[in-house]
Amino acid sequence: MTFPLPNFYDPTRAGSVYRVDYGGLAALAAAFRREHQIQPASQDQQKIWLLLIDVQNTFCIPGFELYVGGRNGNGAVDDNRRLAEFIYRNLGRITHISATMDTHRAQQIFHPVFFVDAEGNHPAAYTDIHTADLEAGQWRFNPALATQFGISPEYGQEMVLHYTRTLEAKGKYALTIWPYHAMLGGIGHALVPVIEEAIFFHALVRLDQPDFELKGEKPFTENYSVIGPEVLTGPMYEPLGVRNPKFIEQLQTFDRLYIAGQAKSHCVAWTVADLLEDIRATDPALAQKVYLLEDCTSPVVVPGVVDHTEAANAAFDRFAQAGMHIVRSSEAL
Numbered sequence: 001m002t003f004p005l006p007n008f009y010d011p012t013r014a015g016s017v018y019r020v021d022y023g024g025l026a027a028l029a030a031a032f033r034r035e036h037q038i039q040p041a042s043q044d045q046q047k048i049w050l051l052l053i054d055v056q057n058t059f060c061i062p063g064f065e066l067y068v069g070g071r072n073g074n075g076a077v078d079d080n081r082r083l084a085e086f087i088y089r090n091l092g093r094i095t096h097i098s099a100t101m102d103t104h105r106a107q108q109i110f111h112p113v114f115f116v117d118a119e120g121n122h123p124a125a126y127t128d129i130h131t132a133d134l135e136a137g138q139w140r141f142n143p144a145l146a147t148q149f150g151i152s153p154e155y156g157q158e159m160v161l162h163y164t165r166t167l168e169a170k171g172k173y174a175l176t177i178w179p180y181h182a183m184l185g186g187i188g189h190a191l192v193p194v195i196e197e198a199i200f201f202h203a204l205v206r207l208d209q210p211d212f213e214l215k216g217e218k219p220f221t222e223n224y225s226v227i228g229p230e231v232l233t234g235p236m237y238e239p240l241g242v243r244n245p246k247f248i249e250q251l252q253t254f255d256r257l258y259i260a261g262q263a264k265s266h267c268v269a270w271t272v273a274d275l276l277e278d279i280r281a282t283d284p285a286l287a288q289k290v291y292l293l294e295d296c297t298s299p300v301v302v303p304g305v306v307d308h309t310e311a312a313n314a315a316f317d318r319f320a321q322a323g324m325h326i327v328r329s330s331e332a333l
Contacts, residue, residue: 002089002332003036006201009088014194015062015077017187022200029204032091041095041208048333049254050087051247052099053226053261053268053297055080055195058181058188059102060262065181065188068263068298071309075298076262080194083260083296086329087198091205093333095254098211099191099199100226102182102267107145108219109163110178115139126305128174131164149219159220162235172230173266175222182216213244224267227274248278248286256289256333260296265308268297269315276322287323292316295328 008021008028032038059068060076068076087094107113112122115129117139123129133139134157141160143153151159164175182189191199199210213226221229221240227248229241251257261268272292279286299312320326 001092003038003091005085005088006032009084009197011081011085014081014084014192015060016193017057017061018193020193020197020200025197025201026204029201032201033205036092038092038205041206044093044095046093046256047095047254048090048093048256048258049250050094050097051257051259051261051271052083052097052195052199053259053271054100054102054182054263055083055192055261056101056182056188057190057192058183060192060195065179066300068300070298071301071307075301076192079260079262079296079298080192082329083293084194084198086260086293086296087195087202090333091202094202094258095206096208096210097199097202098213099195100213100215100261100267100271101189101191102216102223103184103189103214104180104182104216105184105219106180107148108216109160110176110222111180112177114142114145115160115177116142123177125177125179126302127177129160129164129177130174131161131168134161134164158235163220163231166231184217213246224270225274226267226271227278230270243274245278247275248282251275251279251286251289252282254289256291258291258293258327260293260329262297263300263308263312264297264316265299265312269312272319272324273315276319276324279322284323287319288325290319290324291327292319292324293329294326295330 058065060080115123123139129139141156146153146156167175203210215226216223218229218241221231223229228243231240234240299308301307316326
C-alpha cells in the first residue's frame with residue numbers, strides 16, 4: 001500500500017535550505033499515523049532498510065561546495081525530490097532509515113592545505129595528485145602541519161607517498177584535492193532539509209529511531225565508503241582508519257536494503273563496492289537483498305573539468321551482475 005504525500009511536503013523546496021519544523025511535524029505525524037492506521041516499524045513482517053549516503057547540503061544544494069549536478073545540472077535536487085516522495089509513499093513499508101554523513105576538518109589529505117609546491121602554493125581544487133608528482137617534487141606534504149600530527153615533515157611525505165602508491169596498486173581513483181566541504185559544524189555538513197524532514201517524519205510515524213553514521217574525519221585517508229577508508233594502514237602499519245562491520249551484520253537481519261544518495265560515482269559506488277566485498281566474504285546470496293535507487297543518485301560532473309558518469313554507470317553494471325537490483329523510486333516495494 002502506498003500513501004499520499006503529506007500536505008506539508010513542498011517539492012519546490014528540494015534545492016533549498018530551510019528550518020525543519022520539528023514540533024509541527026510531530027503533531028502531523030501522529031495524525032497521519034492514526035488516519036492511515038500505520039503500525040509501528042517493530043511489527044513489520046518484511047523488514048526494509050533504507051540507507052541514504054551523504055544526502056547533505058554540501059552535495060545537494062546548488063551553490064554549495066560540491067554540489068552534485070550530474071550532466072544536466074539538476075542531479076541532486078531532482079534526486080532528493082524523488083527520494084523524499086519515495087519515503088512518503090512507502091512510509092508503511094520502510095522499517096528503518098540510516099543516513100551517512102561525510103564529516104571533515106580543514107587539515108585532511110584531500111584538502112588543498114595538505115600539500116604545497118616549491119613556492120608554498122597549495123594545489124587547486126580538483127587536482128589529482130599521483131605518486132609521480134610527489135616523487136618529482138611537484139607537490140609535497142605541507143611541513144607546517146607536521147607538529148599537529150606528531151610527526152616529522154619527512155615522515156609526512158613518506159605517508160602521502162605510501163598513500164598514493166597504495167591507491168594506484170589497488171586500482172582506486174587517484175588522490176583528488178576537493179574544495180573544502182562537509183565541514184564539521186558548518187551548514188554544508190547538515191542533511192539537506194527536504195530529506196531531514198522526511199527522515200524525521202518517518203521516525204515519528206513508524207516510531208523507529210533513525211541511524212546517523214559519520215565518516216571521513218581521519219586526516220591521512222579518504223573515506224568515500226562508510227564501510228571503510230580507502231587505505232587502512234600507513235607505511236609503518238599504523239591504522240589510518242577501521243572497517244565497519246555494522247552494515248553487513250545489519251543486512252543479514254533485513255529482508256531488503258534500498259540505497260540512494262550522493263554521489264553515484266564516489267561515496268555511493270564505493271560504499272556499495274565495500275558492501276559487496278563483505279557480502280562475497282559472508283554469503284554471496286545476500287546481494288539479492290540489495291536494491292539501488294538509480295533515479296535518486298547522480299555522478300560527479302564538473303563541466304570542463306571532470307565527468308565521472310561513465311565510471312558510475314560501469315560500477316552499477318558490476319553491482320547488477322553480482323545480483324543486486326537496479327530500480328527506480330516509482331516502482332512498488
